[in-house]
Amino acid sequence: MSAAPQKAKAGAEKIDVLVSAVVPLNDLVTRFEFKRTDGKDFPPFSAGAHTVVEMQDEGRTRLNPYSLMSDPADTSTYAISVRRDDQGRGGSLFMHQNVSQGDPMVITYPVNLFALDLRARKHIFFAGGIGITPFMAMIAQLERSNGHWELHYAARSPELASYATELKAKHPSNVHVYYDSENQAIDLGHLLEGQPLGTHAYVCGPAGMIQWVHTTAAELGWPEDNVHSEEFLAPQPGKPFQVRLCRSDITIDVGENESLLEAMERCGVDAPFLCRGGACGQCETDVVEHSGTFDHRDHWLDEAEHASGEKIMPCVSRFLGETLVLDR
Amino acid sequence: MTIQFNEETFRDDYSFRNSDWAIKRFPFPFHEDSYMYSVNMEQHRGGPAGSVYEKRFDVDEHYVSEMRDRALVLDDDPLRCQSLPHMTLAGWDTLELIMVSKSEDYPDLFELHRDGDQWHWINRPMGIEQKFTFLDETTLPCGPLEYITRQAQGDFAVLDQRDEMLWMDAGMVTTQADWSLDFDIGMNFFEWHAPVPLAHEMGIFKRALKFLLNIQQGAPARRLNWTMTVNPLLDTSPENYHKWGIQKTQMTPETIGAKQHLRVELQTFYRLPRSNALLFPIRCYLIAFQDLTTIPKWGRRLHRVIRDLPEELATYKGFIDNRPMMLDYLSQFDDGQPTSPGIWPDLTSEPALKK
DSSP states (O other): OOSSOOOOOSSSOEEEEEEEEEEEOSSSEEEEEEEETTSOOOOOOOTTEEEEEEEEETTEEEEEEEEOOSOTTOTTOEEEEEEOOTTSSSHHHHHHHHOOTTOEEEEEOOEESSOOOTTOSEEEEEEEGGGGHHHHHHHHHHHHTTOOEEEEEEESOGGGOTTHHHHHHHOTTTEEEEEGGGTOOOOHHHHHHTOOTTEEEEEESOHHHHHHHHHHHHHTTOOGGGEEEEOOOOOOOOOOEEEEETTTTEEEEEOTTSOHHHHHHHTTOOOOOSSSSSSSOTTOEEEEEEEEEEEOOOSSSOHHHHHHTSEEOTTTOEEEEEEEEEOO | OOOOOOOOOSSTTOOOOOOHHHHHTOOOOOSSSOOOOOOOOEEOSOOSTTSTTSSSSOOOTTHHHHHHHHHHHHHHOGGGEEEOGGGHHHHHHHHHHHHHHHHHHOTTTEEEEEETTEEEEEETTTTEEEEEETTOGGGSSSOHHHHHHTTSSSEEEEEEEETTEEEEEEEEOSSOBSOOHHHHTTOBHHHHTTTOTTTTTTTHHHHHHHHHHTOOTTOOEEEEEEEEEESSOSOBOGGGHHHHGGGGGSOOTTTHHHHEEEEEEEEEEEEOTTTOOEEEEEEEEEEEHHHHTTSHHHHHHHHHHHHHSOHHHHHHTTOTTTHHHHHHHHHTTOOSOOOOSSSSOOTTTSOOOOO
């Protein structure tokens, strides 16, 4: 059919916003709140969704995904919380150092890769550090629908435990906070063992914590589909390399501090993407020819696909070697 | 534009008719002189003025009568509308999407006034006025999905998305091309498509699933599908096959032009914001062969498509036995002249029939 052919654009639909508040929470984390520039309401969203924030950093466009942490029922404001990463590629530093109230920015429509399973009789949340953000929205959503939930939140210290005080005060019997500084730890085996049938577990935090929850749940006989996780990977720097894009008929250089996806975009290639963190699968690209070693860093392709050398996720993965030709 | 709503039936005396306006805007599904499956998706972002693609939910002259037919089907068989317990939020999403779209796209026909969660809905063509509390089921006469889809043309499948899969967990299905919500409820995407021939081998469903899982908020998509129906029946369900199946054998060369209808589904796909479910509206358009062939390009092309269609597809679509009679009839409208590419009628540029 071709009623009105339009080429699909890469990424989700965009919304022009103004930064309506910048709220430092502690040494590392700051909350940014947005209103729509056109004064309209935001679209409602489902808890667990993220938005990709576009940053104009001295001629360079940075696109970073952040979980929406505001109440999904509140369509007047979207909010994200950003942890400053001094060793990172600069997106979070840009947010902390260059973004102030009143600034215009562009964000995308919500995309959910970490949705609640609404069949669950009970939801048990495991948060590590800044991984608390999607659970803020999930808790707000479940409170509205009288959902059954509990939260186990591990943080480095009381000073760095964003939103812990507020959550404890509002939901004293559902919220459990653990501080490394006080040698407290989540008793995971015990917690997972005692849950009623139909419980779904959700984890968001450092890679090690996510792995720990999946492994422990599997050992205790939890069905795989009842354990949900989300981890956005930031693209890591690496040695520069060259890529031939055969459909676009160009050869491009990928610099040390940019991802393959970013290099394609810089060269005007409209490559598909959604999460930019190795999770959604949207940027999956076929390898036509290669001689060298892949540095696969995504969560999307399985081990066999990584080993096959036939596919790459350009948002986070890199390449070392002589020749790489992609079908893009 | 003010629509004149037809007084017509889709059963018994079959008084259903398409006006000249409805014939010219019919969603003819063949963009070339042959047909094979493809994942023929495009974005659903409007279309030419007056076309069925222009609005998010097209309202046409059949609206009021179609809704009356839906009510009759539901009276006989309440299981045509079902919603598993976890799909209530998706039902509210559907209600919100349809009410907001219709009130914005047809302000002379529908009004929606919202004050926080206090909503006031006016449906002029159906004479309905309802005040209710959004997200509070007790304030509507029935569940939100049933409530709004009794006022919206076409079927609605509401698909939950979990574990990289879509699940048929709710719907309103009374105008279907021989499939049953009651049978498919709870099935996953591959299970409910199991009866379709050829497409599995072609990898169509794997690619289609991948596409659908990635449909995002604010970026709906659409495609067309088609089949054949004898008499303008909306409800060609497996449940009622004993009533309508026999009608396929009651056509003659004299009646085929009036009785044989091309049935086209405008399928759209929306990511629902609050539930993250996928809404799959399937809007059915019917046109009698004698009306369709008044458009010279469509008459030529339909003859060629039906003639060359693989046997498996003619069987699956349920018209293999009637194909010879259909071809006899349609061949009168095919003079062998070339057709222009695309689905539009091209009335001014396409030559008249030379026969």
